[in-house]
Amino acid sequence: MKRLNSKFFERDTLKVARAILGKYITTNLPEGKTTGKIIETEAYCGVADPACHVYGANNLSPLGATPLTSKILWKRGKGRITERNKILFGKPGSVYVYSIYGMYFCLNFVAHRKGKAGGVFIRSIEPINGIELMKKRRKIKDIKSIANGPSKLCIALGINKDFYGKDACSPKSPICLLEGNKIPKNQIKSAPRINIDYAGKAKHYPWRFIL
DNA sequence: TATTGGATCGCC
DNA sequence: GCGATCCAATAG
Numbered sequence: 001m002k003r004l005n006s007k008f009f010e011r012d013t014l015k016v017a018r019a020i021l022g023k024y025i026t027t028n029l030p031e032g033k034t035t036g037k038i039i040e041t042e043a044y045c046g047v048a049d050p051a052c053h054v055y056g057a058n059n060l061s062p063l064g065a066t067p068l069t070s071k072i073l074w075k076r077g078k079g080r081i082t083e084r085n086k087i088l089f090g091k092p093g094s095v096y097v098y099s100i101y102g103m104y105f106c107l108n109f110v111a112h113r114k115g116k117a118g119g120v121f122i123r124s125i126e127p128i129n130g131i132e133l134m135k136k137r138r139k140i141k142d143i144k145s146i147a148n149g150p151s152k153l154c155i156a157l158g159i160n161k162d163f164y165g166k167d168a169c170s171p172k173s174p175i176c177l178l179e180g181n182k183i184p185k186n187q188i189k190s191a192p193r194i195n196i197d198y199a200g201k202a203k204h205y206p207w208r209f210i211l
Numbered sequence: 212t213a214t215t216g217g218a219t220c221g222c223c
Numbered sequence: 224g225c226g227a228t229c230c231a232a233t234a235g
Contacts, residue, residue, distance in 0.1 A: 100229095
């Protein structure tokens with residue numbers, strides 16, 4: 001199967017969040033290979049999206065910004081470009097992994113038009129290959145609940161903070177995305193994003209996509 | 212330097 | 224519904 005290239009990710013974040021449904025994520029680690037089909041995503045649409053980690057930050061490249069401190073690279077309005085979120089301005093197809101609730105990770109792929117920022121959050125995958133390894137990592141047997149959640153799928157695929165900044169389009173990367181069958185539009189549902197109560201009216205935007 | 216709370220999960 | 228568990232993002 002064909003690997004998705006960076007052009008795939010260099011589009012409007014909402015478009016990518018829909019287009020990536022039905023594609024395959026594969027991780028290749030010393031303990032084995034695991035693959036899942038993407039069946040649920042959310043779009044986090046850059047500096048104008050109150051739910052996005054770069055909300056309110058300047059949408060210029062952080063490379064040209066003057067550092068305020070070692071951690072804070074740029075400040076304007078409410079948001080900042082930080083060591084964690086700066087990847088959302090980076091090369092489309094890069095991996096954005098962050099830790100949450102002290103014990104889990106979440107996976108995003110950087111996706112935006114040139115000069116913008118944004119990421120596609122992977123909320124659920126269907127286990128396809130390497131299911132025994134996924135079961136072992138998750139310490140459960142029930143296939144349905146192996147990877148049906150953003151942090152569950154990270155555990156199942158062996159994704160941790162070491163994946164931060166990896167280029168999913170590069171053959172050298174331990175993670176890649178593969179083309180799948182074409183998905184007809186009528187097979188995609190949209191809904192509000194989950195757990196973003198802090199995001200004001202953006203809480204209701206239908207930026208979650210389900211295959 | 213100190214405080215706070217989260218793009219979650221699993222159990223109750 | 225609720226606790227686990229910790230680090231990045233803020234405020235001071």
